[in-house]
Amino acid sequence: MGIIQVAQHAEDLERAGRFYAGLLGQEPAAKFDPPGLLFFVVGGVRLLLERGAPSSLIYLAVPDVHATIEALRREGVEIIAEPTAIFRHEDERIGPAGTDEWMAFIRDSEGNSIGLVSHTPVHL
Template identity: 50%
Template sequence: MTGSALVQVAQRVQDLERAAAFYSALISSPPVAAFNPPGLVFFDLAGVRLLLDREAPSALLYLRVDDLESAVARVGDLEILSTAHRIFTHDTNTLGPIGQEEWQSFIRDPEGNTVGLVEFRDRKL
């Protein structure tokens, strides 16, 4: 083993079908597996599994998207907790790509969970 790596994150859902449709639209990708019963849906997020599970606790997910406004538009009518805003500019590669601005927006999924959306943008000079 070469070290630790995140393998899976679970998110609480009540309506599995509704949640699967929401996350499919948000990440522009269908589930990779579903098992019902017991009520599990899996997505692949660049090698990390996102598990939608009726028995999981709620998690605060931060999902990287190419375009914040387009991601919000893809999922339609939902509660926007905060519109797109710049968080900071990365001066090193420690937490993000150097020279990029990190923008975030927060929405509420149909299951009541808060989801953070993250976009890296070229720095405005």
Template identity: 55%
Template sequence: MKAAQIAQYAADLPRATAFYTDLLGAAPIASFDPPGLVFFDLDGQRLLLDRGAPPALHYYLVDDVDATVERLRAAGTPVESEPHVIFTHRDDLLGPSGTEEVHAFVRDTEGNLVGLIEHRALG
């Protein structure tokens, strides 16, 4: 089984679309208004911004969590939690063996919490 779509609450679609375009580094693949739906492609899984969806907490794998947090902070994004190590991958079960899982959390323009993850090489 593969997850097909994540629905995310967005009261202001243009504002939320701009935030996720910046965060994901890609423009939406489709928009339908009405009823108020914006779709992004996440490597075969869809992110749906929808006025009628409930809030959701989702995590994005990034290459450099520190740089991503600083870029978002400079754009005015509230940072809820600075980058910090969650655990070390001793095997490949949840991520690449020999890396630390580093998380940070920000708020999108609609008040939803967004997790950022980096698999950082031990060093």
């Protein structure tokens, strides 16, 4: 079993498509309008932007959350929460051992929150 698709509310598909294309660094994989569906494929999982979908909290892996936040800030994206180290992975149960997990949060063009996550090696 695996996750095949996550849906996110998008009132304006054109606006949301531009936002996510910039954030993800790729163009949409498919658009069906009507009925109002826009797809991106992220790490093998479909991200569906849909007028009828509820808002979801999506977490995206980024190489460097600090650099990503600064780039998004320069583009005028609303930063909800600055990068914070939230957890140290001592083992491999939920992330790479020997790393700190950093998170930050932004708001997309449709008012949804998005978490950005990166792992930094622990230097003792």
